[in-house]
Amino acid sequence: MISMVTDVLTSAARRLVHLGRAAVGREVFSRRDVRLPTQKFGNAEGAGGWVLYPMALNDSAVVYSAGVGTDISFEVALAEHFNLTIHTFDPTPTSERWLRQQHIPPQITHHSIALAEFDGMLTLHPPANPDHVSFSQIPHAGTQAEPVTVPARRLSSILDDLGHARLDVLKIDIEVSEYGVISDIITSGLAIDQLLVEFHHRFDTVPLAATRDAVRSLRHAGFALYHVSPRGEEYSFIHRRCLETVGG
Secondary structure, three states: OHHHHHHHHHHHHHHHHHHHHHHOOOOOOOOOOOOOOOEEEOOOOOOOOEEEOHHHOOOOOEEEEEOOOOOOHHHHHHHHHHOOEEEEEOOOHHHHHHHHOOOOOOOEEEEOOEEOOOOEEEEEEOOOOOOOOOOEOOOOOOOOOOOEEEEEEOHHHHHHHHOOOOEEEEEEOOOOOHHHHHHHHHHHOOOEEEEEEEOOOOOOOOOHHHHHHHHHHHHHOOEEEEEEOOOOOEEEEEEHHHHOOOOO
């Protein structure tokens, strides 16, 4: 009970900070387009937890998760709850080492490739803090470690490779690469029911307008926003064609 109250207070505090920053133009504020019953899966405190609309999922659903770092609590929770298929994508060395030490459910298949807006090789830079795990296309000041070059694939290419025509859920937490990937997804007209994305406009080199433009483009492409996390970075979208079956 105490833990639940603490979680609620923490979320409320984060939301107030987010709204305050948005009010003075230092944060992005996006209103929900629809209200849906949601459920959070994964780590309740860390970035590994994600909110989605669970009623549309069953054991035949296909989920892609790009960028897992050292937290697959979301993926494991989905696999255990729905017994569905999940493909994870993260080629960064810290994540690869960590994953090799984990007991991964058989429903989860990992791929050592990066999701990008092109097919080829992608240079990723290590985090400035050696205790952190997330690599990014953007160099971080003060980093001593060398960048890595990893194989990258467009979502359309990955779908072809794995023999999937559509996705029930795509989760992307790919440290600034989301902007190019979202543009490529929209241009390609790929069939995705739910899109969960962490935007990284908190980076000094990423303007707030990049996230505003991405959200606007997704809306124009038929996606409706139904959840924004208290800190204002994790967004959950559902394609409007799916709302016909849920009364949205």
